[in-house]
Amino acid sequence: MVIVSLQNIKFSFENSNSKKQNDVSLPILKDVNLEVKKGEYCLINGPSGSGKTTLLQIISAIIHQTKGQRIIFDKNLSPDSSREKIYAVRKRIGFLFQTPFLHPQVSVKEFIEFQAGLTGVGLQTAKENAESLLEEFEIMQFSNLLPKSLSAGERQRVALVSLLVKNIDLLLLDEPTGSLDEENKTIVWEQIKALRKKNITVIAVSHDVKVKQYFKKRYLLDYGILKKL
Numbered sequence: 205m206v207i208v209s210l211q212n213i214k215f216s217f218e219n220s221n222s223k224k225q226n227d228v229s230l231p232i233l234k235d236v237n238l239e240v241k242k243g244e245y246c247l248i249n250g251p252s253g254s255g256k257t258t259l260l261q262i263i264s265a266i267i268h269q270t271k272g273q274r275i276i277f278d279k280n281l282s283p284d285s286s287r288e289k290i291y292a293v294r295k296r297i298g299f300l301f302q303t304p305f306l307h308p309q310v311s312v313k314e315f316i317e318f319q320a321g322l323t324g325v326g327l328q329t330a331k332e333n334a335e336s337l338l339e340e341f342e343i344m345q346f347s348n349l350l351p352k353s354l355s356a357g358e359r360q361r362v363a364l365v366s367l368l369v370k371n372i373d374l375l376l377l378d379e380p381t382g383s384l385d386e387e388n389k390t391i392v393w394e395q396i397k398a399l400r401k402k403n404i405t406v407i408a409v410s411h412d413v414k415v416k417q418y419f420k421k422r423y424l425l426d427y428g429i430l431k432k433l
Contacts, residue, residue, distance in 0.1 A: 205242040206239055206240070206241050206242075206278075207240055207241060207242050207244075207276070207373070207374055207405045208238060208239065208240040208276055208407065209239050209273075209274075209276075210237060210238040210239075210262075210272065210273070210274055210275075211237055211272055211273040212236075212237065212271065212273065213233055213235070213236040213237070213238075213262065213269045213271070213272035213273075213274060214231070214234060214235060214236075214270045214272055215231075215232045215233040215255070215258055215269055215270050216229045216230055216231045216232060216270045217229070217230040217232060218230075231428055232255045232258050232428055233255050233258060233269075234428040234429050235272075235429075236259065236272070236425075236428075236429075236430045237430065238423070238430060240405060240407060240421070241405070242403065243400070243403045243404070244405055244406075244420070245400070245405075245406045245408075245420060245421065246405075246406065246407045246408070246421045246422075246423070247408050247409075247415065247416060247421070247422045247423070248407070248408070248409045248410075248423045248424075248425050248430070249409075249411065249416070249422065249423070249424050249425070250409070250411065250424055250426060251411055253427075254425045254426060254427050254428070255425055255427070255428050256378070256409035256411075256425050257378055259425065260376045260378055260409055262274060263276065263297075263407065264294065264297050264376055265281055265290045265293050265294055265297075268281075268283040276297075276374075277292075277293055277296060277373070279292065281293060295370075296372055296373045297374045297375075297376060298370065298374070298375045299367075299376045300363060300364055300376065300378065300380045302379040302380060302382045302383055303383065304359060304362075304363030306351040306359055306363060306366075307351070308350065308351055308352060309350065310350070311347065311350060312338075312343070312347050312349055312350075312351070312354075313335075313338065313348060315362070315366060316337065316338065316362070316365055316369055317331050317334040319334075319366045319367075319369050320333045320334050320369040320370065322370060323369075323370050323371060334369055337365045337368055338365065341361055341364070341365050341395055343365065346358060346362065355388070356383055356384055357384050357385070357387075357388025357389075357391060358388075360380060360381070360384065360388070360392055361391070361392060361395065364380075364395065364396070368402075368404075372404065373404065373405060374404070374405045374407070375396075375406045375407070376408075377396070377407070377408035377409070377410075378408075378409055379409065379410055379411070379412075380392060380408070380410075381393065381410075381412070381415070382410070382411075382412070389415075393415060393418055396408075396418065397418050409425070
């Protein structure tokens, strides 16, 4: 089953030049084609500024393509798609950023329980789901702590669990270990690798070529042009 299908995707920023009284189109993505099937791990390498984050935002329907066809979970999403259609796709996607958001005044366990509750399960089930993942990812010892008490690597692991507790089908990773030391990088990537048993599809973007060992499908995004490696 194909989870993500992008065909001839283009994206441009419109830059208004008030002095010359005209608009300049700044191309970011140029005829990008990508197909990712259920359970696949796909890595997109590329230098900073090459359009990697923009591509993930298009896949997650945070922003819309300028041109081209985007089909996510068999739903054809265009700039004119309804909010309901876009939401139906977004709720099945988890987006992990380099600097994750964790509520500064809420404990780790409470935050994850809240995320579980967003799926519509009852309070008791939400608590059980949260505890199960806290144990699975070996962060139960952090459950009563606030984010400020955690290291950068620990916060990233908590953020990952807060996404998984929502039973997502597609995980998007935007330089998830870019600010971590080597030890914590390995811990986070090994936990991402372990998601294969859950049959979660993973698409990651990174400028770190060392993470390629975790992926069978790899691409290079070279200033808007996607090339299969």
